Amino acid sequence: MAPHNKYFGTDGLDASLQFELNNGENTGPGHATTLQFLANYLTTKSSMADLIAAGVYASVRSCGGPVVPLRFGRIDATEAGLGGVPQPQNSAGSFTSAFDRMTFTQSEMIKLVACGHTLGSVHSTEFPNIVSASVGQVAFDSSNAVFDNKVAAEYAAGTTTNPLVSGASVGVGRNSDFKVFNSDGNVTINAMADPTFYRNTCATMLQKMIEVVPDGVVLTDVITPYAVKPIAMQLTLGSNGQFQLTGFIRVLTTTVPADSIKNVVFTWKDRNGGNSCGSSTTCSVTATQQGVATGFDDSFAVCIRSRRHLILMLTVLALPHHGEHPRCVWYFVVHPRRELQ
Numbered sequence: 001m002a003p004h005n006k007y008f009g010t011d012g013l014d015a016s017l018q019f020e021l022n023n024g025e026n027t028g029p030g031h032a033t034t035l036q037f038l039a040n041y042l043t044t045k046s047s048m049a050d051l052i053a054a055g056v057y058a059s060v061r062s063c064g065g066p067v068v069p070l071r072f073g074r075i076d077a078t079e080a081g082l083g084g085v086p087q088p089q090n091s092a093g094s095f096t097s098a099f100d101r102m103t104f105t106q107s108e109m110i111k112l113v114a115c116g117h118t119l120g121s122v123h124s125t126e127f128p129n130i131v132s133a134s135v136g137q138v139a140f141d142s143s144n145a146v147f148d149n150k151v152a153a154e155y156a157a158g159t160t161t162n163p164l165v166s167g168a169s170v171g172v173g174r175n176s177d178f179k180v181f182n183s184d185g186n187v188t189i190n191a192m193a194d195p196t197f198y199r200n201t202c203a204t205m206l207q208k209m210i211e212v213v214p215d216g217v218v219l220t221d222v223i224t225p226y227a228v229k230p231i232a233m234q235l236t237l238g239s240n241g242q243f244q245l246t247g248f249i250r251v252l253t254t255t256v257p258a259d260s261i262k263n264v265v266f267t268w269k270d271r272n273g274g275n276s277c278g279s280s281t282t283c284s285v286t287a288t289q290q291g292v293a294t295g296f297d298d299s300f301a302v303c304i305r306s307r308r309h310l311i312l313m314l315t316v317l318a319l320p321h322h323g324e325h326p327r328c329v330w331y332f333v334v335h336p337r338r339e340l341q
């Protein structure tokens with residue numbers, strides 16, 4: 001996101017990082033290992049830039065931070081961006097202009113840096129004049145694996161050991177967090193010492209950060225889980241001339257308890273809206289709950305027809321004649337175990 005230029009509408013979260021690993025601005029092994037991990041999830045519908053955004057959501061949430069609303073639709077760059085990652089030796093004025101170029105005001109800059117520097121450390125390998133080799137790494141706050149407001153609270157209380165505020169960085173002019181936090185007379189960073197304000201502000205700032213994209217990119221609505229989602233559905237033609245539908249149905253149970261769902265019924269509809277099911281005795285099959293799953297903020301029930309995932313057998317005759325392509329629909333109806341209030 002750092003190379004974004006709001007005046008030209010260029011750069012932003014476009015995964016150009018993959019071409020910038022050796023430009024001297026993105027030091028340390030973490031960028032490459034992150035890209036290698038995310039590459040496993042690259043699809044035609046999830047660009048590397050979208051996956052980096054999803055990584056922000058997952059890492060913040062898994063460390064106990066707020067939900068960062070996530071939208072997709074980013075487009076991956078095909079070459080390196082212009083650069084422009086702020087460096088600890090830069091001046092306070094230079095930080096303010098760099099963040100302004102990325103669309104962040106001075107106050108937003110302070111908030112965003114305070115949100116980012118609740119996790120992780122400064123490493124001697126990358127910044128030997130800030131952290132000595134004998135120490136290895138120094139955390140930004142006393143809970144560096146927890147997404148909390150301690151980086152701000154300890155700074156405000158004067159007890160911080162943030163290596164970008166105190167210690168060796170001061171003598172070599174690399175105390176960048178001090179330069180950033182102090183740039184408005186500590187007004188914003190003191191406000192961030194309030195845990196609720198910090199948490200809510202970070203959700204907003206981190207969403208803004210991952211939505212800094214080049215002009216022309218259109219992001220989707222915020223992604224939310226489907227109420228009912230078919231997974232890995234497959235219709236295969238067996239040697240006996242029958243179609244076999246297999247797969248799973250995932251039902252969102254975040255607000256509707258799993259034990260209130262009796263089953264999921266599949267009903268086959270042909271292209272005319274009818275229910276011609278050939279030799280099958282019924283056009284409906286019932287799948288019952290076989291397991292549960294959870295995410296950071298949601299829970300799910302997973303329904304299948306049997307242990308072998310066999311859902312329904314349909315004869316070939318159920319398909320339209322005259323060489324027309326089949327155009328049929330499955331309807332999924334989630335049956336409540338009892339009347340929902």
Ligand code: HEM
Pocket residue numbers: 027028030086087088095112113115116117119120121122123124126127176180209
């Ligand atoms: C003025 C702007 C900033 C400067 C000068 C700066 C500087 C630094 C430095 C020198 C490190 C140590 C890297 C290492 O030793 O591996 C670091 C780490 C880190 N920064 Fe920043 N940073 C800035 C803004 C941000 C922002 C906006 C975020 C995210 C919202 C962020 C998130 C992080 C994180 C998570 C780490 C820990 C990395 C790790 O432990 O491997 N920083 N930063």
